[in-house]
Every structure is written in structure tokens, then in C-alpha cells.
Amino acid sequence: MRTHFCGLVDEALIGQTVTLCGWADVARNLGGLCFIDLRDHEGIVQIVAEPDADMAGNADVIAAASQVGYEDCLRVTGVVRRRQSVNDKIRTGQVEVVATKIELLNKAEPLPFHAHENAGEDIRLKYRYLDLRTPEMQRKMRTRIKLVQALRRWLDARDFQDIETPILTKATPEGARDFLVPARMHPGEFYALPQSPQLFKQILMVAGFDRYYQIARCFRDEALRADRQLEFTQLDMEFAWVGERDVQDTTEEMIRSVFREVMGVELASEFPRMTYAEAMRRYGSDKPDLRIALELTDVAELVRNCEFKVFSDWANHADGRVVALRAPGAAALSRKQIDDYAAHAAKHGAKGLAWMKIEDAAKGRDGINSPIAKFLDDATLAAIVSATGAQSGDAIFFGAATYKSASDFMGALRLKLGKDLGLVADGWAPLWVTDFPMFEWDDEEQRYVALHHPFTAPAVDDAADLRANAKTAVSRGYDMVLNGNEIGGGSIRIHNSQMQSTVFELLGIGAEEAEGKFGFLLDALRFGAPPHGGIAFGIDRIAALMAGTESIRDVIAFPKTTTAQCLMTGAPSPVPDKQLAEVHVSIRPKAQP
Structure with a gap:
């Protein structure tokens, strides 16, 4: 339907005929002389419909141009010429297209908000397709796309293996509530959506896939805020036969590379390292903003x-x-x-x-x-x-x-x-935070909880030593922090079944419960599991930093609100009783206050 993109029309095309498709960003009728700013994902170019006695059918072009409204979907054919009044604010500002044909592909009804006004987030999310059409949202989303492409190129070039792990899996406690999916073929039983691929990627190390990665969708049923969503995307990585510095040095190089490629930013040649204790002492945070x-x-x-x-x-x-x-x-x-x-x-x-x-x-x-x-x-x-x-x-x-x-x-x-x-200060301030506490005490539950997750290795190799010094035990966990944001978190994992059982015990997970929930992992650790470790990077959070926005909702195509709703589709929503019966689920009435 088109020969060129609007935002890529330049001086090299002067004198040539082009066909463009896009939306009318601005339409101005000056009484027989019409201007249209035609926009696609690459940018805007000015279209001119003007009288010309030598141009056959030009009256039709002017008539068509005079009827164009905001966000109408158009196809325009015309000749590129140099603009008399240059517009330095847009990439195509040296040229314009003199229309020889304007086709209305689809008329836009009056929009609920204008792209150039500061509309509220609720209305933007309800009509997300219109919001995403705006140049600013296009910029933010394309930043995310470039980030993911750069990550894949870097990892593929270094023989990391992209392996998918299950979306329907077993419910395991990892710090947040699971989303449960009723199993129709197994009445009364449930799958869970993964909070992360953690256990599967560890098992892949046991299986001999030394360098794994996955751009993984993850799900956590937790309260939302600017940097939290019910479903989110992370880059999961796992390495066999490694220590902490192996993982840190490799992923540090990766992050430097993608920032250079996507943003033209040169991060520090070596990220500083700081223990958790020092970070809390000096900055009151385990993700200090060193700017x-x-x-x-x-x-x-x-x-x-x-x-x-x-x-x-x-x-x-x-x-x-x-x-x-x-x-x-x-x-x-x-x-x-x-x-x-x-x-x-x-x-x-x-x-x-x-x-x-x-x-x-x-x-x-x-x-x-x-x-x-x-x-x-x-x-x-x-x-x-x-x-x-x-x-x-x-x-x-x-x-x-x-x-x-x-x-x-x-x-x-x-x-x-x-x-x-x-x-x-301006710029970027990355660092590694290391040596996290292994556990923290939960007064409400009266037990230890894992500061990272239950599969993080302690700094000691002896299970009895860990048991005796649980309160002060240090883990082999590490976080990558950038400008006060944790963008990646990982650890060396427990690869010994006895140590893993000890950690479960200290977390209040008895032997029977551990076998029921994690028996498959404990079995795998008994069959020659190699030392291994990994890290997961928050794609949404890194993209938001790169795009210069504080909310990850701005770099997620179809996010949920802070009340966990999709305003565009109306999810979540009730389902018919017949559909509930098929999965053996009944709804309890809400408790009366």
C-alpha cells in the first residue's frame, strides 16, 4: 500500500513520487490550500494540497484534503519537494509532499482525548490503542523493543540457549501469591502461573544446558504500584560451574553493551560493589541511588x-x-x-x-x-x-x-x-549490592523468611553451621542497581539436597511439605547437580529507565491499573456458571461486613 514511511521521507527523494500511509496528526484548510501532517510510526511529514492548473484532478485532491479530520486514516500519493519554510523540529522538516491523490481509508470518529493534551491515565488505558498511537508512546515502546532485540543479539552471539519453561506449573511459595488455574481434567486440583522460571532453570543446569536464558512472562498476585504489575517480563539467566563473579562480570558486560547500543550511553567500565550492610549503613537502602x-x-x-x-x-x-x-x-x-x-x-x-x-x-x-x-x-x-x-x-x-x-x-x-x-547528578550510577542476609525474621508469622528466595545458597558450606548461625547468616545473593532501581537480582544457588532441606527447615517448611512442594527439585539435586547460579533482569524496569519514565506502565503495551484491572477489555470479569462447572469451581458469596 505504500512505498515509503512518513518519517523517512528526506531530501534524497526530492522530485520522486511516493505513496504514504498514516494518520492525520494535524489538518489545516486555508481556503483552497490545505496542509496535513501525516504520521506513522517513523514520524511526521507535511502533505500539501494546492491549486495547480496543470495537475489533472487537482480539484479532487483539494476537496479530499479539506474533508480530512483528526486521526483519519489516509493513503497519500504525491511528489516530494523542498520546503520553503524549514521545520527543524521534525526529521522530515526539509521537505514536503505535494499530493496528487488522497484516499480516506477509514474515517475516525471524534476521539475521547487528543494526543497533544495531557489526558488522565484512566482514559488513556481505556483507549490504549489510541494512547499507543501517540508519538511519545511509540518512542517509549520502541525503546523497549530495541532493548529486547539488543539483549537477544548479545546472548545468542555468546551461545546462551533460549529455552522455554512451562506457564502452567506447580504452586510454590516464592514470596508472593500465586495465580491459580483450575485443572479441568483433574477435579479439585490446580496449576499455578509461574512467579519466575526459577526451579526449571536450575533443573536445566542439572540437565547439562550450561548457559540458559529466556525472556519470560511471570505472574504475581500482589499489590500494584508504579514499578509493579500482576504480569511482567524478565530476562532469566542461569549458568553452571560458576561463582558470583562469573555471573556478575558476564551480565555487567551485557548491560554495558545494550545501553551502548540502545541509548549510546557508556556505563562505567567496572561497576562498584557494595555489601548490603554498607548500603544500609550509608544510604538506608539496599538499592541506593549513588547520583x-x-x-x-x-x-x-x-x-x-x-x-x-x-x-x-x-x-x-x-x-x-x-x-x-x-x-x-x-x-x-x-x-x-x-x-x-x-x-x-x-x-x-x-x-x-x-x-x-x-x-x-x-x-x-x-x-x-x-x-x-x-x-x-x-x-x-x-x-x-x-x-x-x-x-x-x-x-x-x-x-x-x-x-x-x-x-x-x-x-x-x-x-x-x-x-x-x-x-x-546527571548520568547513570550502576553498582552491585552483595552479601545479603540469608534470612529475615517475620514477627507476624514468627519464623524466618528468605530475603531473596529459598534456593539462594548461604556463604557457608556446612548445614550445621547455617543452622547454628541462621540469624546472622549471609547469602551468596547479589543485585544489580541502577539509579536507585534494582534492575537485576540473582544468586549462587543451593546445589546440595541436604543444604536445601536445611534451608527449608529454617524457613518453617517441614520435610513432608518440602517433599510435596519441592520433591522434584530435591530429587534433581541428588543426581550430580553442578554448582550453578543466575540472575533475572526486569525488562519493564530497564525499559522504563531507558525511556525516561517513572512508571513501567508506560513501557508495557497493555498494563493493568493499580486496582489490577484492564480498563480496555474489562478484565477481570465474571464467567458463566456453566464455564465454572466445567472446571469444578464454585463461587463463595462475599462475606458480609
């Missing part, structure tokens, strides 16, 4: 004997932390702004947020404005200012709570202050 230079400062030793009980109590608590954060130039903040920061910290677990404004560091106590200053002696105030490096015009914020809670909310405050105060 923000702000760091947390522990001040428990300075306030252990002070009169401010919130500080002294947590400073003397076995699992307590008192931490300070210097905010450069923040002494100018109003009380309302400080209260807003306290509310932000509260969202992340803070019970309160103490603060000091250093209005004049040279004046000591007299230069400090703070509601807690009266509880601290001169030496303590001076020590805090010195430890944080605060100067005149700065503010200091304080957090006091359990170590993890104080780290979490002060880490969140660090990010917000960094953005609000313009302290986020």
Missing part, C-alpha cells in the same frame, strides 16, 4: 546519654539505630515543608522526625534552631554538627528506631530531599 551524594551518619554514640529519651532509648537498644542526615541548604525550609518531610518519613515507618537548622555554625548553640536542642548539651550539638559535616545554611534530620526501620525511613527521606533540593 545523590547525601549519606547517613550514625550518631548513637553521641546521644547515648542525652536527655532526649527518644534518642537515648534507641541508642542503648540492642537493635536500635540513631541516624542523622545532613541536607545542604535546607535551613531555608519552612515549618510546613519540614512537616511534609515528616509525613513522608511516616509513610515509610517513622514515628516522628527530629530536625535542626544550622543557621550560623560559628555561633554554636546560638546558631542552631531546633526543638530538640534544649535536650542536648553544647558538646553533643558540636559533635553532631562535626560528624555530619553540616555548615551554615544546612539542616540535619534525625531518625531513631530499630536499625531496619530507621534505615528504611531515613533512606526514603534521603531520596526525597535529594530530588527536592536538586542534588541528583
